[in-house]
Amino acid sequence: xxxxxxxxxxxxxxxxxxxxxxxxxxxxxxxxxxxxxxxxxxxxxxxxxxxxxxxxxxxxxxxxxxxxxxxxxxxxxxxxxxxxxxxxxxxxxxxxxxxxxxxxxxxxxxxxxxxxxxxxxxxxxxxxxxxxxxxxxxxxxxxxxxxxxxxxxxxxxxxxxxxxxxxxxxxxxxxxxxxxxxxxxxxxxxxxxxxxxxxxxxxxxxxxxxxxxxxxxxxxxxxxxxxxxxxxxxxxxxxxxxxxxxxxxxxxxxxxxxxxxxxxxxxxxxxxxxxxxxxxxxxxxxxxxxxxxxxxxxxxxxxxxxxxxxxxxxxxxxxxxxxxxxxxxxxxxxxxxxxxxxxxxxxxxxxxxxxxxxxxxxxxxxxxxxxxxxxxxxxxxxxxxxxxxxxxxxxxxxxxxxxxxxxxxxxxxxxxxxxxxxxxxxxxxxxxxxxxxxxxxxxxxxxxxxxxxxxxxxxxxxxxxxxxxxxxxxxxxxxxxxxxxxxxxxxxxxxxxxxxxxxxxxxxxxxxxxxxxxxxxxxxxxxxxxxxxxxxxxxxxxxxxxxxxxxxxxxxxxxxxxxxxxxxxxxxxxxxxxxxxxxxxxxxxxxxxxxxxxxxxxxxxxxxxxxxxxxxxxxxxxxxxxxxxxxxxxxxxxxxxxxxxxxxxxxxxxxxxxxxxxxxxxxxxxxxxxxxxxxxxxxxxxxxxxxxxxxxxxxxxxxxxxxxxxxxxxxxxxxxxxxxxxxxxxxxxxx
Numbered sequence: 103x104x105x106x107x108x109x110x111x112x113x114x115x116x117x118x119x120x121x122x123x124x125x126x127x128x129x130x131x132x133x134x135x136x137x138x139x140x141x142x143x144x145x146x147x148x149x150x151x152x153x154x155x156x157x158x159x160x161x162x163x164x165x166x167x168x169x170x171x172x173x174x175x176x177x178x179x180x181x182x183x184x185x186x187x188x189x190x191x192x193x194x195x196x197x198x199x200x201x202x203x204x205x206x207x208x209x210x211x212x213x214x215x216x217x218x219x220x221x222x223x224x225x226x227x228x229x230x231x232x233x234x235x236x237x238x239x240x241x242x243x244x245x246x247x248x249x250x251x252x253x254x255x256x257x258x259x260x261x262x263x264x265x266x267x268x269x270x271x272x273x274x275x276x277x278x279x280x281x282x283x284x285x286x287x288x289x290x291x292x293x294x295x296x297x298x299x300x301x302x303x304x305x306x307x308x309x310x311x312x313x314x315x316x317x318x319x320x321x322x323x324x325x326x327x328x329x330x331x332x333x334x335x336x337x338x339x340x341x342x343x344x345x346x347x348x349x350x351x352x353x354x355x356x357x358x359x360x361x362x363x364x365x366x367x368x369x370x371x372x373x374x375x376x377x378x379x380x381x382x383x384x385x386x387x388x389x390x391x392x393x394x395x396x397x398x399x400x401x402x403x404x405x406x407x408x409x410x411x412x413x414x415x416x417x418x419x420x421x422x423x424x425x426x427x428x429x430x431x432x433x434x435x436x437x438x439x440x441x442x443x444x445x446x447x448x449x450x451x452x453x454x455x456x457x458x459x460x461x462x463x464x465x466x467x468x469x470x471x472x473x474x475x476x477x478x479x480x481x482x483x484x485x486x487x488x489x490x491x492x493x494x495x496x497x498x499x500x501x502x503x504x505x506x507x508x509x510x511x512x513x514x515x516x517x518x519x520x521x522x523x524x525x526x527x528x529x530x531x532x533x534x535x536x537x538x539x540x541x542x543x544x545x546x547x548x549x550x551x552x553x554x555x556x557x558x559x560x561x562x563x564x565x566x567x568x569x570x571x572x573x574x575x576x577x578x579x580x581x582x583x584x585x586x587x588x589x590x591x592x593x594x595x596x597x598x599x600x601x602x603x604x605x606x607x608x609x610x611x612x613x614x615x616x617x618x619x620x621x622x623x624x625x626x627x628x629x630x631x632x633x634x635x636x637x638x639x640x641x642x643x644x645x646x647x648x649x650x651x652x653x654x655x656x657x658x659x660x661x662x663x664x665x666x667x668x669x670x671x672x673x674x675x676x677x678x679x680x681x682x683x684x685x686x687x688x689x690x691x692x693x694x695x696x697x698x699x700x701x702x703x704x705x706x707x708x709x710x711x712x713x714x715x716x717x718x719x720x721x722x723x724x725x726x727x728x729x730x731x732x733x734x735x736x737x738x739x740x741x742x743x744x745x746x747x748x749x750x751x752x753x754x755x756x757x758x759x760x761x762x763x764x765x766x767x768x769x770x771x772x773x774x775x776x777x778x779x780x781x782x783x784x785x786x787x788x789x790x791x792x793x794x795x796x797x798x799x800x801x802x803x804x805x806x807x808x809x810x811x812x813x814x815x816x817x818x819x820x821x822x823x824x825x826x827x828x829x830x831x832x833x834x835x836x837x
Contacts (some may be wrong), residue, residue: 135276139176142168153193162197169201174266175273177201177241178308181416186506189495202395207239210246213261220345228343230254242266242311247353250343256353257340260314267312274305303503311415314349320391320414321351327389333377335410354410356402359521371522373407376531376709378522381411382515383535386508387429390420394511398518418507424450428508429540435483436529440470447490450505457498465493482520483529484512534705541703608636611663614691618684631670638666646756654731654752661756661770664689668765682768693773694780696726701781711782711804716744718781719802739801748798754791766792778802 146165152158169180183190184198217225226232229248236244243262250257281301285292292298310316318339328334335354343350362371385392393400395416402410420428427446434443444466448459473486488509491501512528519526612632619628642662649655664685671681697718704717723734723746731752739745757766771790778785783804789795 131272132276132279135272136280139172139273139276140280142172150194154191159193162194165194166197166200169198173269173273174241174263175270175277175308177205178270178311179304181241182304182307186503186510201241202397205239205241207236207244208263210234210236212264213244216261216264216347220348221343227251232259242270243314248350250340250350255340257343257350258337258353259343260349260351262312262314262347270308270312274308277301278305300503313346314344315346317414318344318349318351320417323391324393324411324414324417327391328381328384331381331384333408334381335404335408337410337412354402354412356404356410359398359401359403359518362403363521368523370407372526374403374409375519375523375526377407378409378515378519379528379531380535382512383532383539386420386512387425387536387539390422390425392418392420392508392511394418394507394514396511396515396518398521401518418504418511420504420508424502424505424508429536432529432532432536433540435470435473435486436533438470438474440467443470448494448499451494451499451501454498454500459497462494462497462499465497466490469493482516483527484509484516488513533702534709537702537705610692611660611688614688615667617691618687621687622680622684627674631667631674634670634673635663635666638669639663642666642760649731649752651728651731653726653728656726657731658752658756661753661766664769665757665760665762665765668762682765685765685769686772689769689773690776693777697722697777697780704781712742712744715781715783715802715804719744719746719800735797737799742804744800744802744804746800748791748800751791751798754798757792763792763794766790771798774800 146161146168149158149161149164153161166180169176180198180201184195184201186195190198221228228251230251232248233246236246237258238245241263243260243266246259246261248257248259249255278301281292281298285298318341321336321339325336325338328336337351337354340350340352357365362374366374382392382396393411393414393416395413396411400411400413402412404410427450431443431446434440434446441463444463447466448462453459469486469490473483491506491509494501516528519528615632615635616625616628619625619631624631639662642665643659646658646662649658667685667688668681671684672678676684700718700721701714703721704714708714708717723729723732727748732748733750735747735749737745737747753770754763754766757763757770767790771792774787775785781802783802786801786803787799790798
């Protein structure tokens with residue numbers, strides 16, 4: 103891929119082994135230059151050792167001055183090392199970041215021969231105007247503002263510094279010579295350090311960066327990947343005014359981050375944050391090609407809420423497998439599954455001899471626990487991601503350089519995001535994008551069928567996942583289809599049987615009931631209450647009819663379990679209102695989980711509050727509340743309101759037949775109100791079938807201010823429209 107993750111394209115370079123056979127240059131000039139380099143870097147290594155012992159706090163700054171003095175090749179090396187927090191401590195990283203800042207400019211007269219060589223001696227005739235004063239200057243090039251002659255368009259012209267290629271090659275050859283000797287004098291240490299491979303990538307990257315046509319092609323790739331976005335812009339390359347040492351692109355006017363923070367209101371800034379994160383994830387998980395240095399200087403904002411990305415000299419590229427691993431790591435982390443997250447994390451590493459997996463997992467788990475318990479200001483998702491990589495390196499796990507750059511790119515971009523909105527949570531805002539990408543990749547029927555047929559039999563019978571090398575590339579597809587059809591039929595029949603005999607509900611409900619009873623001070627009585635619940639359920643269940651849909655079977659048998667729990671509580675002299683509250687709290691724990699998938703899928707396709715609410719309710723009306731078990735009728739309503747009536751509710755009918763309609767109203771019916779808040783709106787209702795009305799009317803009002811997503815959910819049920827906790831009791835009475 104690329105050195106330290108930096109962008110690199112074009113033809114493959116010679117391998118490190120090929121260069122090891124014969125050094126490029128052994129002349130006296132290279133030896134002299136090597137002696138200067140080695141002497142200066144040895145001084146810095148000694149300073150680093152003192153720094154690690156706490157005896158030299160100025161060592162990082164002196165390293166920066168040393169690299170500047172050694173020349174542009176070492177400035178580039180320092181810039182790459184600034185993206186490798188796995189290799190250097192934070193004070194060194196912070197110091198090296200300064201190498202990204204502007205360097206002293208070159209007089210324009212010294213650049214004119216470069217322009218003549220690149221664009222022709224008549225280069226001035228190509229431009230109406232050309233500012234001699236640079237707007238930016240870096241180690242390899244500087245940028246001037248100009249106006250092209252044919253169209254009058256304002257452009258930015260990036261011009262390579264004079265003699266830079268010769269100076270860079272001189273230093274690269276000198277270091278190559280030093281590594282050639284080091285490989286022969288201490289071969290085992292060099293193999294373990296991975297320094298030759300790192301330098302091989304660095305050499306390849308640096309030489310490619312000296313050819314500006316590589317950066318131009320990279321810009322075009324970014325433009326192609328992001329072409330469908332209405333709010334992301336990229337400068338256009340002016341190929342007719344460009345060459346390997348001159349890059350001409352659109353001049354971009356816009357607002358700086360500081361100006362945006364001063365002039366945009368909170369809602370506008372939050373909108374920018376959502377669009378930025380959507381763009382980042384499009385690069386990280388959809389395209390694989392990502393901007394690796396999105397600091398405030400590399401982005402311009404516009405009044406319409408769009409923005410332009412600048413400077414593509416530092417970029418990274420992830421393989422499809424790496425992108426899949428990141429998605430799976432993200433899913434595991436937000437679901438609080440550290441072992442699963444650790445698996446996907448370490449699957450991408452190379453283990454050194456003596457690697458300590460137990461110590462790494464202990465540190466990994468500690469960081470995960472800190473993140474789950476922290477406030478945003480203390481620890482963020484991307485900070486933990488990067489810190490986990492640092493921990494891996496300490497315990498003998500080496501990550502590919504492109505993943506290190508990926509982590510650094512995330513933290514750099516997150517710092518920009520937090521400046522716009524200090525309360526933003528990357529993992530929360532990224533959820534719809536991750537869900538959409540996961541659905542796109544994993545949801546293809548062909549992919550699902552293939553994976554099930556290859557991995558499911560061993561997984562179900564042995565608890566093993568087939569290794570990739572044991573998976574056949576071809577197989578009898580018709581036999582596979584028949585097998586999966588029969589398996590699906592068998593699973594459905596098994597689920598129906600478990601539902602009708604209560605086995606499934608024991609698995610789903612008991613954990614939630616125990617938690618609610620413990621919080622209510624009834625922990626010691628929970629076993630007796632649950633035993634009584636299931637005794638009542640088994641007496642009730644034979645009279646529950648088999649509904650025409652699986653969703654209706656599920657909900658009516660859950661209603662039977664609800665009635666069983668209510669009777670068990672009342673037998674222990676629990677007050678009726680308190681029993682309602684305990685059942686309501688238990689129901690909400692389950693209901694909010696049921697509501698998560700419709701919200702996730704709806705949010706994956708839109709941020710519009712009304713459309714999100716519309717999609718989520720439609721999904722709920724498909725499962726578990728689908729027809730013909732339930733009957734629905736759409737109703738015309740005002741803009742921003744999703745309106746429909748339930749004409750037939752088997753759950754309400756069950757409670758009415760068992761003379762407990764009030765139980766249904768105060769538990770099942772009232773759970774729709776916090777669900778509406780979770781989905782980013784509020785519910786208005788005049789009555790339900792259980793309360794004696796002819797229909798349950800649903801009027802879901804979208805919260806048009808919730809463009810960024812639904813309401814935060816900490817798992818507690820809430821009063822309608824208040825966001826206050828409900829301590830063991832349902833919302834007051836019948837709605």
